[in-house]
Amino acid sequence: NAGVTQTPKFRVLKTGQSMTLLCAQDMNHEYMYWYRQDPGMGLRLIHYSVGEGTTAKGEVPDGYNVSRLKKQNFLLGLESAAPSQTSVYFCASSSQERVRTGQETQYFGPGTRLLVL
Amino acid sequence: AQKITQTQPGMFVQEKEAVTLDCTYDTSDQSYGLFWYKQPSSGEMIFLIYQGSYDEQNATEGRYSLNFQKARKSANLVISASQLGDSAMYFCAMREFYGNKLVFGAGTILRVKS
Secondary structure: OOOEEEEOOEEEEOOOOOEEEEEEEOOOOOEEEEEEEEOOOEEEEEEEEOOOOOOEEOOOOOOOEEEOOOOOEEEEEEOOOOHHHOEEEEEEEEOHHHHOOOOOOOEEOOOEEEEEO | OOEEEOOOOEEEEEOOOOEEEOOEEEOOOOOOEEEEEEEOOOOOOEEEEEEEOOOOOOOEEOOEEEEEEOOOOEEEEEEOOOOHHHOEEEEEEEEEOHHHEEEEOOOEEEEEEO
């Protein structure tokens, strides 16, 4: 049981390049999330998904796209990277059923450090 | 919109002493959840403790307790008997009901001195 994994761990991009960050979870969770973490600002939600085939915008969605074609995977895409997208990206997941009990936390991946030059 | 405020950018505590990390929140929802996460220098997010808005008692998990004052909209984390391994960034977060989304505060860096 690997939990939540993220690929890659670190990446350097040039401005204008594109890339896809992959998140995978093996806990059969319905909900998945992408956050970015910047110094002094905590984690901010980029996009999220409440189930396979669904996605929704979070607090800071501009410049990013996502897809959830399979329940276990949640992809975050940068079509044209900008230096402002230099950040640490976290993926997370949680169980819809256990959310109903009130105590369900989110399970986080190890993060992807992205540097855009 | 929900908002979390952590007013202490950094805190120092002596080893074996207790420390309180402040968190205030703003929401118009009647039902909500509050979380604390620890982020050590290695970067992973570690869940520490949860408090539901209808929970009558303050949550406790080992050396961690949550001082929940609903009327004041505060959810402070208390760490008892601090250890060197407690040195980390600590985030307070609130759950938005739909989609179980989390709104995070800016965090507090805690340094434990020996």
